[in-house]
Amino acid sequence: MEDCKESASDILLCMDENHSIVLRLSENDPLLDKKKKLLQSKGYDAEVHIQLKNALHPKWAHTTAEAMLQISRIMHLDEAELYFCEDDSCSPMGYYTQKNELEALNSMLSQVNSSFLDDRCSQKDILQDLWEAIIQLICEFGDKNITEITVINSQDCDKENFLLQWGEKSGVKNRLQIAYIEGFGRGAIAATDLKVGDIALEIPVSAIISEDAMKNSDMFPALEKVDGISTETMLLLWSMKERYNSSSTFKNYFDTLPEEFNTGLSFGVDAIVALDGTLLLEELIQAKEHLRNQYDELFLALCGDHPDIFPPELYTWEQFLWACELWYSNSMKIQFADGALQTCLIPIAGFLNHSLYPHITQYGKVDSATNTLKFRMSRPCQAGEQCYLSYGNFSSSHLITFYGFMPQMDNPYDIIQLDIDGSQDVCSDEFDASSGTTHMVRGTWFSDNHSIFHYGLPAPLLNHFRRAQEDFLDAGSPQQEKLKIEVEILEDLCSTFSGMMENLGEVDSESRENMDWDVKLAAEYKSLQRRIVSSILSSCYAGRKLVEDELCKPTA
Ligand SMILES: C[S@@+](CC[C@H](N)C(=O)[O-])C[C@H]1O[C@@H](n2cnc3c(N)ncnc32)[C@H](O)[C@@H]1O
Incomplete structure (x- = not known):
């Protein structure tokens, strides 16, 4: 292609014999086929070259950064995000989810950074220029x-500061301060302005x-010697005792841990x-x-056989639950x-709270050059x-069960899975994210398209029901018949979700x-679930x- 000046898709499709940035779907991506189809439906291939020569x-x-973003977003979708993808837009917010947007933009940035090298x-x-456009x-x-946020200055952070000092001596590089924050317990606050790509925290292995x-x-x-025990369970049992070990290497860390974690597992x-x-x-x-x-299984075996190593007073059900909540x-x-x-468990990093709109999205890999976690x-x-x-990408129910909180923002991963067998869905020629997946719904405020046939x-989900109903129709059936099917589908959905709403009972009027x-x-x-069901x-x-x-309009 010769002229690459005007349109975004032209810019992307130009093949450059010198140098180009390549956006490519990973062959190992389990969602490869679905993403390929979605990209194709938007006019892109699974591999897109960004021409630099004719800029x-x-x-x-x-323009190029915007176009790359459209592709990169799709490449970074997870299964649920892909399921809720809409034809013409991402959502009323203009992106799929905040995390997807950040991952897409940061992966573009790292492509540009590698090209620099x-x-x-x-x-x-x-x-x-491209790097600056992405940063913008x-x-x-x-x-x-x-x-x-509101910092609670009246709460002292002595133990947390001792841990920071221990960290410094152990080679931790840190640009965060720890404070009590209303609604969060402890949290990490930037000590100085941090830019994209800066390392907020670096922990030696x-x-x-x-x-x-x-x-x-x-x-x-x-x-x-315990049959079938996993390494995670061994770690959990170890931490139950190590917590009280006054000569532990990680004493400063254990000292900062709360007596109670208050996750859903401790609900009364x-x-x-x-x-x-x-x-x-x-x-x-x-x-x-x-x-x-x-x-019950573990403690019969351990406390009975080795009471010296696993003293029963340290290995009570309450202490076990505490350790489960910790891990x-x-x-x-x-x-x-x-x-x-x-x-x-990562001392200091353990003070970082979760957000649907995080600052740090990728942190799980030790840098082999420095043997640190960045x-x-x-x-x-x-x-x-x-x-x-x-x-x-957790739902509020998962976050409550295992972490004990619910995000304040609307959570796009608050999904209600439906008891419908999606494995029977046959993929048709057009893009269809449903084949072989579980069907689900979420708050319809996340959707940009409430028009007829979308709602x-x-x-x-709608296509699944249509396929089931259209067995009774042939391709030439009049539009009126198809519309009647739409009414049936919507009525079935209303009856399913009315039942769910009834199960949730009356709205509680008690002050919280x-x-x-x-x-x-x-x-x-419960209010959240009511809000989701009510929107549906x-x-x-x-x-x-x-x-x-x-249907009431006169037919031609
Ligand atoms: C890894 S710790 C983070 C530090 C924790 N706030 C503390 O004081 O130790 C995870 C716990 O922090 C709290 N947390 C994390 N993200 C939160 C959020 N967005 N809102 C409220 N609490 C949160 C929850 O209690 C969660 O179990």
Whole structure:
């Protein structure tokens, strides 16, 4: 292609014999085929070359960054994000999810950074323009999502500061301060302005609590002999005792841990009762039952056979639950330089709270050159702002169960899975994200398209029902028949979700101010579920009205 000055797609499709940046779908991506189809539906291939040679147009860098972003977003979608993808737009916000947007932009940035390092690339000034355009997009995105925090100065942070000092002596490089923040417990605050790419925190492997510490302890030979025990469970059992070891290498870390974690696993009876009719109730009960069975099995074996190594007073059910909550809410999966994946506790990094709009998105891999774990900024954080991590694309029910909080922002991963077998769905020629997947819904405020045939509901779900109904129709059936099917689908959905709403019961009028933490969280979760179901019902009713109006129009 010769002329690459004007349109974004032309810029991207130009093949350059000198140097180009390549955006490529990974062959190992389990969603490869679906993403390929989505890219194709938008006019792109699974591999897109960005031409640098002909960047003569004054707006080249900006137009190119915008076009790269469209592709990069799709390449970084996860399964749920892909399911809820809409044809013409991402969402009313203009992106799929905040985390997807940041990952997409940062992966573009790292592509440009690697091109800078490539000696064969002679277009450094053009790369610089592109780099700046991407940084500008990241900063603009950040400005839309600023959140306020209130630091509680009356709470002292002596133990936390001792841990920071221990960290410094152990080789930790840190640009964060620790403080109590309203609604968060402790949190990490940027000590200075942090830019995209800056390292907020760097932890040497020697300061990470990993399998090594447990394997070097006196309990390992006994643990090793327990049939079928996982390394994670061994670590959990080790931490129950290490917590009280006054000569532990990690004493400063254990000293900062709370007596109670207050996750969903510690919900009392009143909170459980308050969850009646919600999806969280089932999740919590299952998780707790699983842990209780695990405890009963383990402690018969360990405390009975080795009371000297596993003193029964340290290995009570309450202490076991504390350790489970510690590991669920504070551990991270880390890939070490040898490729091994381990679940670890990371002193200091454990103060970073979660956000749907994090500053740090990629942190799980040890840098083999320095043998450290680096927490790199995916977006800027001003001095005094709370610096957030992403724990993962988790629903509020998962976050309550294992972390004990619910995000304040609308959570796009709050999904209601439907009991419909998606494995029967046959992929048709057009893009269809439904084949072989579980069907689901979420708050319809996340959708940009509430028009007829869309209704703010996910296309794969509607298409699944249409396919089931259209068996009774042939291709030549009149539009009126198709519209009648739409009414049936919407009525079925209304009846499913009305049932769900009824199960949730009456709206509670009690003020939440004086409620216990767990009952309050349960009530907040129930309101959230009501809000999601109510949005789906409203969308179904509004959709049915649209279709019925259409049916009333005289046929040509
Ligand atoms: C890894 S720790 C983070 C530090 C923690 N705030 C503390 O004081 O130790 C994870 C815990 O922090 C709290 N947390 C994390 N993100 C939060 C958020 N967005 N809102 C409220 N609490 C949060 C929850 O209690 C969670 O179990």
